[in-house]
Amino acid sequence: MGQTAKVTSPLKKNDSDQERPFEIRFAPRVYRLPPYLFGRINGLLYQKRRAGNDVIDLGMGNPSDPPQDLVIQKLAEAAADRDSHGYSKSNGILNLRREVASKYLKRYGVRLDPESEVMVCLGSKEGFSHLCLALMGAGDTAIVPAPYFPVHTYAIALAAGNVLSLEVADSEKFLSNIAYTCEHLYPVPKLLIINYPHNPSTVTVEPEFFVEVVKLARRYGFMVISDFAYADVAFDGYRPPSFLTAPGARDVGVEFTTMSKGYNMAGWRVGFCCGNSEMIRALGIIKGYFDYGMFQAIQVAAIVALRHTEAAVEAQSALYQRRRDVLVEGLRRLGWEMNKPKAGMFVWAKVPEPWASSMSTMDFAMMLLDQGDVAVSPGSGFGESGEGFLRLALVENENRLRQAVRQIGRCLDRSGGEQG
Numbered sequence: 334m335g336q337t338a339k340v341t342s343p344l345k346k347n348d349s350d351q352e353r354p355f356e357i358r359f360a361p362r363v364y365r366l367p368p369y370l371f372g373r374i375n376g377l378l379y380q381k382r383r384a385g386n387d388v389i390d391l392g393m394g395n396p397s398d399p400p401q402d403l404v405i406q407k408l409a410e411a412a413a414d415r416d417s418h419g420y421s422k423s424n425g426i427l428n429l430r431r432e433v434a435s436k437y438l439k440r441y442g443v444r445l446d447p448e449s450e451v452m453v454c455l456g457s458k459e460g461f462s463h464l465c466l467a468l469m470g471a472g473d474t475a476i477v478p479a480p481y482f483p484v485h486t487y488a489i490a491l492a493a494g495n496v497l498s499l500e501v502a503d504s505e506k507f508l509s510n511i512a513y514t515c516e517h518l519y520p521v522p523k524l525l526i527i528n529y530p531h532n533p534s535t536v537t538v539e540p541e542f543f544v545e546v547v548k549l550a551r552r553y554g555f556m557v558i559s560d561f562a563y564a565d566v567a568f569d570g571y572r573p574p575s576f577l578t579a580p581g582a583r584d585v586g587v588e589f590t591t592m593s594k595g596y597n598m599a600g601w602r603v604g605f606c607c608g609n610s611e612m613i614r615a616l617g618i619i620k621g622y623f624d625y626g627m628f629q630a631i632q633v634a635a636i637v638a639l640r641h642t643e644a645a646v647e648a649q650s651a652l653y654q655r656r657r658d659v660l661v662e663g664l665r666r667l668g669w670e671m672n673k674p675k676a677g678m679f680v681w682a683k684v685p686e687p688w689a690s691s692m693s694t695m696d697f698a699m700m701l702l703d704q705g706d707v708a709v710s711p712g713s714g715f716g717e718s719g720e721g722f723l724r725l726a727l728v729e730n731e732n733r734l735r736q737a738v739r740q741i742g743r744c745l746d747r748s749g750g751e752q753g
Contacts (some may be wrong), residue, residue, distance in 0.1 A: 337527030346562040365490040367483075370714040374698060378708050389737040391725040392708040394532070394678045396597045396653070400638065401645050405597075407637040409629035421626035424617050425453020425605075429632045432639045433590075433605050441575045448608040450583065452617060453628055457562060457589040457604030460616060462488040463623065464587070464606065467495035467615035468524060468556060475524040476511060476555075480715035480722075482532045485560070489524075492680065497522065497622050500718055501536050508545050515553035525550065525586075528560040530573050530676035530702030533715050533724040537675045543579035557586025557614065565595025565646050567676040568654040577608055587612045593645040594678060603627070603635045653678060656727040656734055667745065680725045681712075688748070694720050707737045 374392060381388050389665060399405070411417050424430070430447035437443045444452055454460025461484060469492035477485045479498035487498045497518075499510045515521050527546060529538045529679050543559075550557050559576035567573050587608035593599035606613055660680050661673050671682040683689065688697050699709040710726075711721030729737065 362491050362493060365493070366487055367490070368696065369532040371710065374702060374711070375465060375693065377699065377702050381706065382486045382701070388702070388706045388708055389729060389733055389740065391727075391729065391734075392710045393728070393735060394594075394726045396594065396599050396678075397728045397730075399448060400597045400601075401642045401715075403487060403641060403700050404596075404634050404638045408630055408634035411633040414630070417628075417630045417633070418545040419629075420628045421573055421632065423620040423624055423626040425626065426629060426632050427452075429453055429636050429639075432636050433607065436639055437575070437577065437607060441578050443575060443577045445577075445607055446610070450607060450613060452606045452613050453627060453632065454589070454606055454616075454620075455603040455624060456589040456593065456602035457560065457606075459602070460604050460606045460620075461485075461558065461560065461589055462491065463619045464558065464612065464616045465489055465492045465494070465524075467491075467614070467619045472520075473523040474520075475526060476514060476522050477526045478507075478528050478531060479482045479717075480533055480712065480719035482528060482560070485526050485528065486716075490707045498716060498718070501528075501531055501534060503537050504542055506538070508542070508543065508549065511546075512550055512553075514750065515549070515555070519612050521553050522632065525555050525557050526560065527557065527576065528562075530674075531569070531710075532562065532564040533679055533710070533712070533722075535672065535674035535677050535679055537573065540578055541573065543582065544574045546576070547579045547581045547585055551581065554587075556609075559586060559588040559592050561588050562588050563594060566650050566653055566678055568650065568657060569675060571675040572574075573676050582643045583608045583610075585609065586720055587616075592638060595649055596642065597608065598635070598638065601631050601635070603631060640694065653727050656729070656731055659731045660725060660727065660738070663735060664741075667738065667742050678727050680727070682723050682725060684712075684721055684723060685745075688745075690722055695723065700725060700748060701741060701744055704747065706741045707740050707744075 336652050378388060410687040430451040433451050434445040437445050444505050465488040469489060471493040474495040474497055475489045477496055477498050478501040481498055499507055501507050535572050546557060564573055576582050587606050592603040648687055657674060661671060664682055669682050669685050671680055674680060684694055684697050694711040694713045701707050701709055710724040712722030
């Protein structure tokens with residue numbers, strides 16, 4: 334018969350009588366995160382839907398259309414393969430990296446080495462966050478666009494870095510402010526984050542802009558991360574340029590792309606990092622400790638999507654363009670001011686008077702949700718420079734967007750009457 338070893342408590346006899354209140358202690362990095370300003374919106378949205386309200390949700394850029402049938406079929410076929418279920422490589426299977434390199438060559442004329450200049454990520458958000466962890470540390474500063482997509486600041490904060498945000502509305506002024514900052518800040522910023530087509534403001538640039546970015550990076554010695562999430566969604570003949578087309582771009586930075594938007598594969602979490610081999614190697618080191626790569630069946634299906642569905646991506650852009658026109662024209666009839674975006678999945682609109690003068694952007698968005706059953710993103714959720722604006726996502730069909738405009742109009746008529 335085996336014997337069970339006796340366990341002697343390391344506590345002294347009287348220790349149990351002196352128990353202290355137990356405390357959960359967060360790491361300091363958690364307290365460096367900016368406040369999450371969308372919590373109020375999401376909480377009310379959840380309550381209203383639980384109560385049975387048909388809320389039209391224009392708050393999140395979450396594609397409502399499915400991927401192409403042949404992509405879904407390939408996923409099912411690959412998932413049925415017994416060899417698909419083991420651990421994958423954290424940098425992605427070679428054939429998928431080759432397909433990404435092929436797309437860059439065909440679309441942008443950029444020749445990438447799939448072995449060292451392309452990495453597969455679990456969505457571009459994961460890759461971006463882990464690359465910041467690989468590059469940034471205490472005392473390092475990153476320049477981010479303002480208004481900013483939240484992860485552009487959160488990832489820097491989690492990496493113990495400092496954030497300096499510069500307005501992007503005027504591209505020439507943005508470049509000038511980068512140079513001014515580098516001349517007057519010591520140490521010089523280590524990283525510049527650029528995001529075009531810009532989320533949330535929808536600002537776009539031409540290829541010459543990236544030429545100037547590379548010149549500044551060389552002069553001041555900072556690295557560049559281009560968040561190119563909306564590469565595949567553009568309107569009226571506009572073609573969003575890739576940062577990597579600028580001469581010398583691969584010497585100073587990388588670019589993240591994703592299959593979430595144009596390919597309608599948001600939940601699949603397929604993203605890519607391309608460009609500077611040393612920065613990609615740094616990302617690979619971090620990823621090697623954090624994950625075992627993407628499910629191989631998803632990667633196989635992504636190859637089929639990249640190889641065979643470009644026409645569907647173009648059609649999806651045309652669909653977003655029609656939705657853009659419906660929403661912009663409808664809101665303009667209500668007296669709202671906004672630029673018609675040339676790319677992306679959003680409309681960036683000014684809060685109209687008299688509400689802009691009488692309430693915060695958050696309170697205005699809460700009013701639209703509470704009284705109009707339309708959810709939007711308040712501009713303040715993207716930093717101080719977003720105050721006074723709303724971001725509305727083009728994720729509902731045209732009829733639902735028309736209905737959203739009607740509900741917003743009725744809500745404002747009631748609110749305006751009450752204010753008057």
